[in-house]
Amino acid sequence: MVGRMPIQLTPTKIKGSKYLLIPKDLAQLLEIDDESILNLTIEDTDKGQRLVYSIREKSNKSAEN
Numbered sequence: 001m002v003g004r005m006p007i008q009l010t011p012t013k014i015k016g017s018k019y020l021l022i023p024k025d026l027a028q029l030l031e032i033d034d035e036s037i038l039n040l041t042i043e044d045t046d047k048g049q050r051l052v053y054s055i056r057e058k059s060n061k062s063a064e065n
Contacts, residue, residue: 020051030055 007026011018022032032038032055041052 007023009020012021013019027033035057037056039054039056041054043050043052
């Protein structure tokens, strides 16, 4: 399990939308691939909003294995 490792990400603008890109090393560490689904939850805290991502695999990917 990965502990708290704060990193700073700068949003990337593509065609008017903002994206947070996942660095390659972090994606490999978390085993995020093209079949992964990330769910985003926005939490209010006393310091502002916090974006919380949870990672799950597509159900058809685990059925293939």
